[in-house]
Amino acid sequence: MELHVVIKGRKDLAGQLYNQLRSAIESGRLAAGTQLPPTRLLAEQLGISRKTISDIYTQLTYENFLIGRVGKGTFVNARPVAHPRHASAMGLACEAQINRWRNLPAPIPTPTLEGTLRYEFIGGATSKGQFPQDEWRRCVQHGLRQMQRSPGFYSHAEGLPALRSAIAQHISFSRGVICQDHDVVVCNGTQQALDLISRVVLEPGSIVAVEDPGYPPARQLFSSLGATVVGVPVDHQGICVDLIPDNTRLIYVTPAHQYPLGMPMTTARRQALLRRAKALGAVIIEDDYDSEFRFEGRPTDCLQSMDQDGLVAFVGTFSKTTFPEMRLGYAVLPGSLIDAVIRAKQVTDWHTSSLTQWALAKFIADGELHKHIRRCHAIYAGRRTRLLNRLNGDLAAWLEPIANTAGFHIGALFKVPVDTRLLTELARKVEVGVYPIDAFYYQAPIRSGLLLGFGGIDTLDIDPALDRLLGILQQIA
Missing domain, CATH: 3.90.1150.10 (Aspartate Aminotransferase, domain 1)
Structure with a gap:
């Protein structure tokens, strides 16, 4: 990889190179520890004599910008960055919008790679320690082989057919979702599924009804798209349907395991919610984030399976059944939304990583997820x-x-x-x-x-x- 240096004309070549290297080090573009090209290689690249470059390296070393290591080469010395990049939005036409994003409340605490407390x-x-790493490694190797056989083009925006089929079979079996392969869109986690559906359904000023208390990142996402977010209280049966405002365009709920309180939405309340959404012409997002782990009582129908009018978008994630870094989720969409959401996915993201998709499709098909x-x-x-x-x-x-x-x-x-x-x-x-x-x-x-x-x-x-x-x-x- 060539070092980015621009030499203009044939005058003061040494001065041009010296000033650019020093400026790059002072600005932090060449970070401490970066190895510079050997003098012979840089001379060939720039068309400058090797002696000139050697003299510049010597001068910068004398000034403590560079350090030579015997047998290894010349490296950028550790120095404070003298000119930090301008961080203020003042004067920009988009200043208000930038500040609105900058001042968004911090999201809820989430697990990190570094871990936190004991x-x-x-x-x-x-419990990542319970995850079958050997089986997953075998599935990743399968994914690599599949990608090696591919022509090297971009993949399907809606997801690989093998994974869409595996997801449809899995959630039909485990959650009673009524769907076919073509109803599924593969996403980078639930959050992207929410984003894609919102982009298609909402416009600035649209009313979105959310459970209160509820999932803060969903509220922030809807607000970021210019929607008017209204919190609707929940009771022991779930969201209070009669308090959903008129003119609501989108309703976000977690009926299987209300987040964060935990109670399930009753069947009667689910039926009332579907009736209210039909009367409003509103789309319902059913976030089914962790209900595959059931401990008591008989299974209840998911909201999507009760929907007779094509109102419910069912979204789920594999972050809770595998591990958060998987970043794979899905949306099962009614026919009115599927084509638009696929187009939104292609425009904003093109498609989710094919390697992970191939691996997860194999993992599900082989029964390892179950x-x-x-x-x-x-x-x-x-x-x-x-x-x-x-x-x-x-x-x-x-x-x-x-x-x-x-x-x-x-x-x-x-x-x-x-x-x-x-x-x-x-x-x-x-x-x-x-x-x-x-x-x-x-x-x-x-x-x-x-x-x-x-x-x-x-x-x-x-x-x-x-x-x-x-x-x-x-x-x-």
């Missing part, structure tokens, strides 16, 4: 039982768990006033990560509580972590 009750985390879910189900069930035993035992004076049947987090409301900010800070000092549900509320009055995820904490760690939490509650409550 005991983590964060929502959305999974086996992995079954293994994790047993593990999560034990953690859930352990957590509920404590919430209904020595923690019952402070917290009341909300009844739920699926997923791998439990919502628990405080029975007594608790300073959740202080609780969170003190818990972190003893290596326990707990997360209040306060941030999930939008316009509805806040009911203080905790979201307790048990996907990323080992079963044997639950009791020691809750012992520490109990100690803090006894001090401050």
Whole structure:
């Protein structure tokens, strides 16, 4: 790879090269530790004598911009960047829009590659140690072979046929979704599915009804597209349908496992929601993010399978059944939306990584995903039982768990006033990560509580972590 240096004319060649190298180092474009080309190679590239380049390297080394390492070459020396890039939007015509994005509230806490505390009750985390890495590696190798046979062009915007077929069969079997391969669009996680549907359905000023409390990144996404987002309260049956505003164009719900409280939407409430959406001509997004892990009661029909009018877009993710870095999700769309969403996908993203798609299609088709879910189900069930035993035992004076049947987090409301900010800070000092549900509320009055995820904490760690939490509650409550 050639070093980017521009030499103009044949005058003052040494000065031009010296000034460009020094400027590149001072601005940070040539970072500390970057190896410069050997003098012979750079001389051939620029058409300058090797001695001239050697003299410039020597001068920059003397001035501490470069450092020579015997037997290795010439490298950029560590120096502070003297001229940071201009970061202000002042004077730009789009200043207000830039500031609106810059000032968006921070999203909810999410698991990171670096990890956080010893005991983590964060929502959305999974037991990656349980994931069958050897089987997945075999599927990735299959994906590489498939890509090697391809002609090297861009792939299908809607997703590889093999993966669309695997997804359709998987969710028809596990969630009762009524769909065929051609109804499925492969996305980079649920968030992209929400974005694509919103781009097709909404325009600035459109009203979007969301559960309150609900999923903050969805609210932020709808707002970023210029929509008017209205929080609709939830009760023990789910979203309060009669409070959905007139003229609503899009309704976002999590009926299988309400996020963050956890209760399922009742059948009667689902039927009422479908009637209300039909009367409004509104599209419903059914976010089915983790209901493949069911622990109690009989399975209930998904909203999509009850829809007789083509109103429901069913979205799901593999981040909860595999691991978050997978970044693969899907949308099952009614016929009125499918072509437009595929076009939006092509325009904004073209298509999702073919390698990951081939690997996941193989992983599902070989039954590995089903086996992995079954293994994790047993593990999560034990953690859930352990957590509920404590919430209904020595923690019952402070917290009341909300009844739920699926997923791998439990919502628990405080029975007594608790300073959740202080609780969170003190818990972190003893290596326990707990997360209040306060941030999930939008316009509805806040009911203080905790979201307790048990996907990323080992079963044997639950009791020691809750012992520490109990100690803090006894001090401050």
